[in-house]
Amino acid sequence: MSRKIIIADESIIIQKTAELVLSGKDYDLEFIPDGEEALRMIKDMVPDVVLADVDLPDMNGYKLCLAVKKDSALKDIQVILLVPEVGGIDEEKYKESGADDYIIKPFEPDELLSRLETAKASKDIIAELKEETVRLRKELKLAEVSADKKKNELLSKIEAANDSEEVVSRYKKEIHQTDDKIEILNNDILNKTDIIKSLEESVAGLKETLKQTEDKYSGLSDELSKERNASKKLDDMVADLRDRLKQAEEKSKQFNVELLSRTDDFSLSENIIADLKDKLKKAEDDGSRNREMINNILTKTIPEVSKEVKEALRKSIDDTIPTITKILTEKIENINKEESE
Numbered sequence: 001m002s003r004k005i006i007i008a009d010e011s012i013i014i015q016k017t018a019e020l021v022l023s024g025k026d027y028d029l030e031f032i033p034d035g036e037e038a039l040r041m042i043k044d045m046v047p048d049v050v051l052a053d054v055d056l057p058d059m060n061g062y063k064l065c066l067a068v069k070k071d072s073a074l075k076d077i078q079v080i081l082l083v084p085e086v087g088g089i090d091e092e093k094y095k096e097s098g099a100d101d102y103i104i105k106p107f108e109p110d111e112l113l114s115r116l117e118t119a120k121a122s123k124d125i126i127a128e129l130k131e132e133t134v135r136l137r138k139e140l141k142l143a144e145v146s147a148d149k150k151k152n153e154l155l156s157k158i159e160a161a162n163d164s165e166e167v168v169s170r171y172k173k174e175i176h177q178t179d180d181k182i183e184i185l186n187n188d189i190l191n192k193t194d195i196i197k198s199l200e201e202s203v204a205g206l207k208e209t210l211k212q213t214e215d216k217y218s219g220l221s222d223e224l225s226k227e228r229n230a231s232k233k234l235d236d237m238v239a240d241l242r243d244r245l246k247q248a249e250e251k252s253k254q255f256n257v258e259l260l261s262r263t264d265d266f267s268l269s270e271n272i273i274a275d276l277k278d279k280l281k282k283a284e285d286d287g288s289r290n291r292e293m294i295n296n297i298l299t300k301t302i303p304e305v306s307k308e309v310k311e312a313l314r315k316s317i318d319d320t321i322p323t324i325t326k327i328l329t330e331k332i333e334n335i336n337k338e339e340s341e
Helices: 012-022 035-045 061-070 091-097 109-261 270-301 307-340
Strands: 003-008 027-032 049-053 078-084 101-105
Touching (some): 012 027, 012 109, 035 049, 035 061, 061 078, 078 109
Parallel strands (some): 003 027, 078 101
């Protein structure tokens, strides 16, 4: 693609020289002798390179270059100032204008070509730099976005870490509290274990006491059964004694009847009295034997009978025998008395 060049110089020699040097070199050339007209053409064409004479009428090359560089749409155009050999370059204006290069005229063809190639290379480099700058800016933007994202992620992680630290601290506190509760529960369990052990011992003691009580109750039941058996035996003995007493009373009545039947007979002999005395003595002996027999029964046959029962039985016997003896004695005394009368 051809490169567009605007040459702003009123010198016909410069125009023809440039045309001869650059013909056939893939450049499109435009010539303009006026500065202001050159600026309008530059805005319309937007060339690759501008060669501007610093002594142009209406707008010199310094001002033209400054106007181009201030325009954002034109600032990338390469501007080479054409400086006359007489008077030279105004360094201060050159710097202020922002020109890319300058060439002293008249110039050699090779020098013009060299400067244009340098301008082209500079523009290419600038374009590449711009592209690289755009790319770097895009990458920087992406990097900034990524950095912001990573920053936010990092802040989130930091916040999460802070939250985690708080959670860990809370968990540690809860674990410590749990350990304290577990220790309290262990102590409570140990205390309750001791209490349970004590209760078990008490229960075992109560069971032993209950067993002993049951054994004692069983013994008492046996004793009560024996007492009942002994009481039955005593009842039987008392009934027997009562029968004997009744028989003795009947014998006494018979004897009394017999004595009454003989009261009219005053000739009772000594044998009758002796016989009565013998009967009295026999009754006394029978009473002694009965007493001894009862004692043997009480002490040997039914030893389990209580002391009070034995004493009551003995007293009953002791009271009964003297009564019988007294009755017989009174009968004998009555007989003796009747005989003496």
